[in-house]
Amino acid sequence: MKPIVTGFCFLFLSTYGWTQTTLNTDVLVIGGSTGGVGAAIQSARLQNKTILIEPTQWLGGMLTAAGVSCTDGNDELHSGIWMEFREELYKHYKTRNLFTGWISETCFEAQVGDSIFKAMFKREKFLTVKYQWFFEKALMMGKSITGAVFVNQKGQKLTVNASLVIDATDLGDVFASAGAGFDLGMEHPIYAKETMAPGKSDMIQDLTWVAVLKDYGPNANKTIPRPKNYDSTHYFCSCLDAPCPDGSAYKVNTEKMLDYALLPNKQYMINWPAHGNDYYVNVTSIPQIKRYEYLEAARQQTLGFVYFIQTQLGKKNLGLSPLFPGGSGLALMPYHREGRRVKGEVRLNVNDLIEPFDQNDPLYRTGISVGDYPVDHHHSKEKNPPNIDFPRVPSFSIPLGSLIPKDVENLIVAEKGISVSNIVNGSTRLQPCVLLTGQAAGALAAVVLKERKANPSYSVKQADVRNVQAQLLAAKAYLRPYFDVKPEHPNWISIQRIGVTGILKSRGVPEGWANKTFFDPDSLITENELSEGLGSFFGIGGLSKSNTKITVSNLKAQLIIVMLAKRIKISFWKSNEELQEVLSNRSINSSTALTKAQVAVILDHYLHPFNYPVDHFGRLNNSNDTPTIELRP
Numbered sequence: 001m002k003p004i005v006t007g008f009c010f011l012f013l014s015t016y017g018w019t020q021t022t023l024n025t026d027v028l029v030i031g032g033s034t035g036g037v038g039a040a041i042q043s044a045r046l047q048n049k050t051i052l053i054e055p056t057q058w059l060g061g062m063l064t065a066a067g068v069s070c071t072d073g074n075d076e077l078h079s080g081i082w083m084e085f086r087e088e089l090y091k092h093y094k095t096r097n098l099f100t101g102w103i104s105e106t107c108f109e110a111q112v113g114d115s116i117f118k119a120m121f122k123r124e125k126f127l128t129v130k131y132q133w134f135f136e137k138a139l140m141m142g143k144s145i146t147g148a149v150f151v152n153q154k155g156q157k158l159t160v161n162a163s164l165v166i167d168a169t170d171l172g173d174v175f176a177s178a179g180a181g182f183d184l185g186m187e188h189p190i191y192a193k194e195t196m197a198p199g200k201s202d203m204i205q206d207l208t209w210v211a212v213l214k215d216y217g218p219n220a221n222k223t224i225p226r227p228k229n230y231d232s233t234h235y236f237c238s239c240l241d242a243p244c245p246d247g248s249a250y251k252v253n254t255e256k257m258l259d260y261a262l263l264p265n266k267q268y269m270i271n272w273p274a275h276g277n278d279y280y281v282n283v284t285s286i287p288q289i290k291r292y293e294y295l296e297a298a299r300q301q302t303l304g305f306v307y308f309i310q311t312q313l314g315k316k317n318l319g320l321s322p323l324f325p326g327g328s329g330l331a332l333m334p335y336h337r338e339g340r341r342v343k344g345e346v347r348l349n350v351n352d353l354i355e356p357f358d359q360n361d362p363l364y365r366t367g368i369s370v371g372d373y374p375v376d377h378h379h380s381k382e383k384n385p386p387n388i389d390f391p392r393v394p395s396f397s398i399p400l401g402s403l404i405p406k407d408v409e410n411l412i413v414a415e416k417g418i419s420v421s422n423i424v425n426g427s428t429r430l431q432p433c434v435l436l437t438g439q440a441a442g443a444l445a446a447v448v449l450k451e452r453k454a455n456p457s458y459s460v461k462q463a464d465v466r467n468v469q470a471q472l473l474a475a476k477a478y479l480r481p482y483f484d485v486k487p488e489h490p491n492w493i494s495i496q497r498i499g500v501t502g503i504l505k506s507r508g509v510p511e512g513w514a515n516k517t518f519f520d521p522d523s524l525i526t527e528n529e530l531s532e533g534l535g536s537f538f539g540i541g542g543l544s545k546s547n548t549k550i551t552v553s554n555l556k557a558q559l560i561i562v563m564l565a566k567r568i569k570i571s572f573w574k575s576n577e578e579l580q581e582v583l584s585n586r587s588i589n590s591s592t593a594l595t596k597a598q599v600a601v602i603l604d605h606y607l608h609p610f611n612y613p614v615d616h617f618g619r620l621n622n623s624n625d626t627p628t629i630e631l632r633p
Contacts, residue, residue: 020157025051025128027445028162030135030148033061034431035415036168037117038081038438039445042475043166044127046446051160052121052129052168053150055288056332057325059117059129060110061170061415063431067210067324067331069113070104070261070269073373074432075514077395078486080369080477081439082432088116093264101262101269109263110212110331111323133158134289135169138178144409145178151289163452164445164460165411168438171284171339172417180405181343184284185422186386192421194350198386205337205426206278206378209298211306211330213258213268214321222319223310227303234301235308238275242312250274254313267321270305271335273378277302280380284339298334336416337378337429344419345461345616346401350375353393353424357505365500365618366465367397368440368472370481371433372515375426390426394508395481395517398428398437400465401616403444409459414441436477443471465614469500482506483516490584491597494604495519501609503533504600521597524549530599531558537609537620540565549593552579559607570606 029040032054040052058065074082089108090096100107121127133150139161140146147161167174172182185202189195216222237244239257250257261269270277279298283291306329310316320329346363356364372395379385402419405411413419414437416429428434444460447467451458469479473496476487480499485492498504499519509516530550531543542565543558556572563570573579580588582605583598594602603609614620 022159024161025049026163028160029166029168030174031168032059033168033415034063034434035438038435039166039414039442042439042442043445044124050127053133054131055134057131058114060113062335064110064113065332066335067110068335069110070101070107072430075105076483077370080436080475082435103260107263135173145411166414166441168414170336175342175405178408180408182340184340187422194423196389198388206280206380207334207336208271208278209302209334211270211302212321212323213318215266216319220317223316227300230304235275277305278378280383340417342405342413342417342419344402345404346399347419348402348424349421350423353396362618363399364397365614366399367479368400369398369436370478373427373430377426392510394510395515412441414438444468481517482519485519485521491601494601497604497610498600503537523596524593525596551593553590
């Protein structure tokens with residue numbers, strides 16, 4: 001009778017969905033978010049068996065499933081998978097001009113973004129994706145995460161065991177379940193090490209449940225049923241055409257408001273912060289599978305704004321677009337701007353953004369992704385948020401250590417939950433920056449797994465910064481956010497490698513919604529500028545302090561001093577002809593004043609400072625006990 005009972009039990013469990021499946025993989029990416037897709041693609045490209053688990057039917061998170069398909073920032077930072085994604089958009093729309101809405105130079109329909117990511121996934125033979133599974137809990141062995149358990153709406157369970165886990169959830173669910181320390185909400189200035197931090201509070205940024213409207217023609221009436229608990233006063237002052245008793249209306253008319261995020265094919269993405277559909281709710285403590293019932297009020301806020309646009313603002317011809325599955329016109333998930341932030345090996349604060357070269361820990365040397373968005377927070381007035389004097393910042397790099405939890409082993413963070421301050425989250429949370437951070441997480445996972453082949457106990461915390469950066473450079477991903485040196489520049493890799501040594505510094509320029517950092521590749525530099533950089537990097541003095549422009553001959557003189565002081569061998573150029581070949585410039589001779597880009601190429605080619613190890617704080621070993629290294633091309 002035993003086999004019959006066993007078979008009956010199996011049939012019973014299968015019929016009612018109470019089954020459990022177990023999978024094994026090298027890398028488990030939890031969340032098909034913006035950071036998650038970047039992490040999974042990069043991990044798989046480096047030939048690691050990778051499984052991505054996603055609760056919706058779409059890939060891309062805030063870029064697609066959350067409907068925020070007018071991107072924020074990085075328009076001139078043509079980096080890595082972010083630029084690959086844009087190239088695919090240009091191919092799809094048969095134009096390089098996607099500046100349809102006035103908020104962004106890259107606007108697209110969310111379903112197009114999803115299809116692009118799915119096509120990218122399909123090309124990766126080491127990559128598998130599982131849809132409509134919700135994260136339930138992390139699997140732990142002591143302080144090390146070994147996988148995770150997922151559930152679906154049918155009550156089934158999925159267990160995935162993994163050599164490495166990447167948390168790509170919007171709210172930091174995995175590292176919280178694994179027991180990692182984290183921050184949530186606003187911070188005290190002393191804790192944050194930021195003078196403008198407003199004080200300790202659990203208040204996070206508002207989320208938005210995006211809707212997309214379509215113009216059905218001037219005679220159409222697409223007015224939706226009046227939403228429950230609708231209150232038109234919630235949307236007063238949203239634009240100049242809306243009622244506004246106190247005169248504080250946002251200074252655009254209805255048409256301008258709608259064109260804010262105008263998508264191709266004349267559709268309107270509704271993500272309007274000024275008395276629109278931003279909404280405050282904190283669901284970080286709610287299990288992932290149960291969150292939608294707690295988020296219903298946010299959906300109603302958006303439906304109310306749509307109804308207001310149709311009735312109060314006279315746009316009954318604009319109806320919900322059938323863009324998303326189910327044809328509801330509302331995104332599959334909300335746009336979460338902020339959740340938990342992991343306590344990482346290092347923590348990026350606003351001082352690192354404003355003055356990257358003046359910090360005790362030069363985190364810029366460990367940069368693995370880039371952003372150029374200003375500090376920008378969304379807070380409902382109803383919550384009475386504190387006034388924050390947001391600082392102006394140049395473009396910036398994300399340090400590798402901010403992806404690595406301090407308290408948990410075997411885990412990498414790839415989304416908005418990286419180790420940053422509450423203030424800095426306002427800059428690092430945007431789609432392009434997060435996509436690149438995810439790509440870096442995938443590269444980090446690959447480096448760790450490769451090292452484990454020789455040393456099975458190799459930890460994520462031991463990951464070599466330069467090895468991760470080298471993988472990203474090979475993928476044409478920026479380490480430093482140079483506005484004026486694109487990947488097609490012949491010296492791009494050398495400039496990026498020298499940039500993260502700090503020998504040649506850049507200048508940051510805050511410029512509103514598109515901040516910049518300039519390397520100035522065609523400028524001439526002085527002996528004093530170069531000696532300061534070399535001296536700081538190698539920890540030596542005695543270099544020239546003159547304002548003479550750097551030439552071939554005085555550059556060699558400075559490198560000789562470095563060679564003697566550090567007891568290293570440098571394979572100098574033997575002739576002007578050799579240097580001409582290295583620089584691809586036949587007019588170079590010993591007295592030629594060199595451009596900054598040319599100096600970068602020579603330093604990279606002959607001195608190889610990028611080869612010197614750097615820890616996760618950006619610190620180098622500059623002692624004279626450093627072993628002699630033969631630095632050759």
